[in-house]
Amino acid sequence: MCNPYIPKAVQLVIDDVGRREGIKARGSMYRRPPVIDRQTVLRDYETIADIGAVVGMSPQTAVELCDWDRDNVCAHYPTTQWQGEGWDNSAVYGDWVGGVCRLYTERADDIEFTVHGVAHDYWIDGEPFPGEWVDSRDGEPWPDAEDHLACFKAIMAQHGLDRDLPTPFPESFVACYFQYCLRDGDPRSTGALMARHGVRYASNPFREPWREHSPASAGDGVFDSGLLLLERDMVGVNHAQVATVPDRLPNTSICGMHWGNMLAAEVADNDAVAERWIAYLREIDAASGLVLARNSEHCWSQWVYHSFAEVSESERGCSIDLKGIPERAWDEGFARAFTLCLPDRSLGSMREIVSEAFDVSGVEGRPGEVRLTLAPRNQVGGTVRW
Numbered sequence: 001m002c003n004p005y006i007p008k009a010v011q012l013v014i015d016d017v018g019r020r021e022g023i024k025a026r027g028s029m030y031r032r033p034p035v036i037d038r039q040t041v042l043r044d045y046e047t048i049a050d051i052g053a054v055v056g057m058s059p060q061t062a063v064e065l066c067d068w069d070r071d072n073v074c075a076h077y078p079t080t081q082w083q084g085e086g087w088d089n090s091a092v093y094g095d096w097v098g099g100v101c102r103l104y105t106e107r108a109d110d111i112e113f114t115v116h117g118v119a120h121d122y123w124i125d126g127e128p129f130p131g132e133w134v135d136s137r138d139g140e141p142w143p144d145a146e147d148h149l150a151c152f153k154a155i156m157a158q159h160g161l162d163r164d165l166p167t168p169f170p171e172s173f174v175a176c177y178f179q180y181c182l183r184d185g186d187p188r189s190t191g192a193l194m195a196r197h198g199v200r201y202a203s204n205p206f207r208e209p210w211r212e213h214s215p216a217s218a219g220d221g222v223f224d225s226g227l228l229l230l231e232r233d234m235v236g237v238n239h240a241q242v243a244t245v246p247d248r249l250p251n252t253s254i255c256g257m258h259w260g261n262m263l264a265a266e267v268a269d270n271d272a273v274a275e276r277w278i279a280y281l282r283e284i285d286a287a288s289g290l291v292l293a294r295n296s297e298h299c300w301s302q303w304v305y306h307s308f309a310e311v312s313e314s315e316r317g318c319s320i321d322l323k324g325i326p327e328r329a330w331d332e333g334f335a336r337a338f339t340l341c342l343p344d345r346s347l348g349s350m351r352e353i354v355s356e357a358f359d360v361s362g363v364e365g366r367p368g369e370v371r372l373t374l375a376p377r378n379q380v381g382g383t384v385r386w
């Protein structure tokens, strides 16, 4: 591209992180999507953080917390797991949980803690139903979905995560089995439930009616009850494919994966898989029209500008019109800093960047282009000159 433009930012979202036991380690009542056929260890979490550190991003890891339950609090919330009131996690719980929690608190710039669920399904008298937050049979939220969140929070608190993570509760969320009740403004809906607890950034594969949901929404994003829900591209990779990098680039802002896709069958081989992931993510970052998101805030903010702002070239600079950005994006705080890409021929003449409409907080030279990080000073826009 030869004119200044606002690229799409891609965030890596990894589901089904957090479970300890391998696929075959539990009985038939223990239903969940397979992750990998071995016990998971701290190194499996570090592998994600290491990938994030190398490419300069903080991937979302959507976690299930039942295996982290030190105090058997899940017994008080019998629909969260397969043992009901008889829940006993003592055989699974161990020192490994402390190491994992330290990783999340000490390396928050490299790996993001994201809500997925307690044990991924919803149990009635020990029988699993797919979709922890919403009943997949009728699309309605489970009546005690709020209790499942209370259970999730209680397990976080056992390990001080409510105190030591960047926010007391995660700002990002992925619905189990992608069962998400989208009813903007309905207090029972999934978005309203999550927003009440501080979630802002959600993603899901889209169904057709969702695209029409709100007049303030573009084709691959929907404002919902205080959340901004972005369309997830599964990028052709199945949840059960271990050590699998996609063979194409994502078409939306969300590269949606599962934990097993990022790991090797043997832990010792994780680094080799990570190398392939690093190469793939760098390919996204180098692709025309795309950049890697530094974190969820950047990804979701970038979506707003990419979808609704207009850039036009002018002499010695460009003009960015923000008037098309919906009120909700401003009111709900989604329109923050964003990336503007310039052709690298701009670099030769660039001495000083001047703008009355934007704060310039970053200038980064890349092969073929220059990337500016801009934060708006108003909701109208204006010129950037160099």
Ligand SMILES: [Zn+2]
Pocket (backbone or CB within 6 Å): 015, 016, 033, 116, 120, 175, 176, 177
């Ligand atoms: Zn899942």
